[in-house]
Amino acid sequence: MIYPVIICGGSGSRLWPTSREKHPKPFLLLPDGQCLLQKTLLRVLGLKGVKEVLTVTNQELFFTTEDIYQEVKKPKDCELNYILEPFGRNTAAAIASAALYLQRRHGPEATLLVLPADHLIQDEQAFAEATRQACLLAQKDLLVTFGIKPTHAETGFGYIEADTHRSIDHGMLVKRFVEKPDLATAQSYAAAGNFYWNSGMFCFQAGAFINEMRLHAPEILDAVEATLAASSAHENEHRLRLDAANFEKVPDISIDYALMERSEHVATVPCAIGWSDIGSWSAMCDLVGADQDGNRLTGETVSHSAFNNFVQSPDRLTALVGVQDLIVVDTPDALLIAHREHAQDIKHIVGQLKQSGHEAYLTHRTVHRPWGTYTTLEEGERFKIKRIVVKPGASLSLQMHHHRSEHWIVVSGVALIINGNAELTLNSNESTFIAAGHKHRLANPGVIDLVLIEVQSGDYLGEDDIRRFDDRYGRA
Structure with missing residues (x-):
């Protein structure tokens, strides 16, 4: 039996403005309408032989996941379980948590298949065969990596050097790992x-x-073990929330x-599986077919004397005139225009936004919550207007705001509302x-x-002006 471990996190800063810290790369829709996590x-x-899938993710990303x-559609006998991190501590902590968790549940011979949630693999049959070979090697107490056969000289990936003098059945022993090289190398x-390219996938x-962690990285393993000992399963035992105080002591590596x-x-295991880490807009470009001028366009776009451009503009018309080799990505609150040769440098823009405290590095205008979504339509001095969507059967927390009042207007569906001591249906x-200072709750008792x-007004309209008294999602 094999236990897939999906590592879902990261910020995907090279895919800004579509990828944000609270809506990272695994959630991005590809041109075929599926996101990387779904794939x-x-x-x-x-x-x-898959009966359980374990996902390690940030607790704030759990409900979107x-x-x-x-x-x-999954088999009825397959469990979907979660380890929820309070904050990121890199892949060593995430994988160690998964290994300890699965050993406790299934014993030391449980075979883990560790996969990042934000990679694209286009040859599913070749992937399944590579996984089969990796599992056979794992039975020999080896730590197995998936080495991607290079299709070109790539400076953006790390490399694995296989030892040609120590080949083994179903794969090759690793001589060394190499950092991202220069072009000549x-x-x-x-x-x-x-x-081979280092894919970041393991078995x-x-x-x-x-045992290997205890030998080579005991400080990480000890800290993760202490975290698991202080943590507890949430509700139905399918979610393990990691204890923040102990997890903070785990080295970030x-x-x-x-x-x-x-x-x-x-x-x-050397393999050719149609792999891409979709690490930049250049990689995303390759997923869209080119027109007669080499332009790769999604959304409503018109062009004149424009060549070899990429445009993603789903919500409004974009026009290109006399330009070439550009990346244009339009979202409701941010527009990216970059030269294709500088696609890797987009992360520096994210760094500037983060340093200045601009929310565009963190969230979109549409923000996902356990109960649904809200979209900021307009805001100004002392007011903010939102569109709120609550899923059938879902409910916001029983809450109160100190500095703002709210006016709710139902567009469609049925709203069950607690407002102070009153309960009403709209x-x-x-x-x-x-009114500000009133306890209130919004719920959707319907099937749509x-x-x-929502129209907010007040002296302070920040999202942190909230006091939760009761919440079905554990946020109170």
Whole structure:
């Protein structure tokens, strides 16, 4: 039996403005209408012998992750379980948590298949065969990596050098890991035949991994063990929330640095599986077909004397005149225009936004919540207007605001509202007023989405002006 572990996190700063810290790369829709996380789950559910999938993600991303998983039809006998991190501590902590968790549930011989949630694999059959070979190697107490056969000299990936003098059945032993090289070195690696791109995907038995961590990174393993001992499952035992005080003591380091580069028991399965980490807009460009001028366009776009551009503009008309080699990505609150040769530098814009405190690095105008979404339509001095969508059967917390009042107008659906000591039901085109300082709650008792417009007014309209008294999602 194999236990897939999906690592879902990161900020995807090179894919800004579509990717944000609270809506990262795994959630981005590809041109075919599926997101990377959805594709990853479908991929592992297609493997033989999968009865449990473990996802390690940030606790703030859990409800969006769960919403995406609910769109996937899974076998009834397959469990979807979660480890929820209070904040990121890199891949060593995430994978160690998963290994300890699965060893506790299934024993040291449990075989883990660790996959990032934000990679694209286009040859599912080749992936399944590579996984089969990796599982056979894992039974020999080896830590197995998936080495991607280079198709070109790539300076944006790390490399794995296979030891040609120590080949083994189903794969090759690893001689060393190499950092991202310069172009000349990358060209020599691509020509050598025994260098592979480091995909960041792994396969190993829980016990073998834990033994190697205890040998090479005991400080990480000890801190993660202490975290798990202080943590508890939430509600139905399918969610393990990691204790923040202990998790903060876990060193922030990648699994490559912490273990893979130090261990002498690492193997690789060379494979050609149509792999891409979708690490930049240049990679996203390749997923869209080109027109006669080399332009790759999504959304409503017109062009004149424009060549080799990429445009993603789903919500409004974009026109190109006399330009070439541009990346244009339009979202409701941010517009990116970059030269294709500088696609890797977009992360510096995110860094500037983060340093200045601009919310565009963190969230979109539409923000996902456990109960649905809200979209900021307009805001100014002392007012903010939102469109709120509440899922059927969902409910906001019982809450209160100190500095703002709210006026709710139902657009569609049915709203069940607690306002102070009163309880009322509103239908389409009906409204109510919530005064500052009043306890209130909004729920959707119907079977269709509840849509309403919220008008806020007050001296302070920040999202942190909220006091929760009761919440079904554990946020009170």
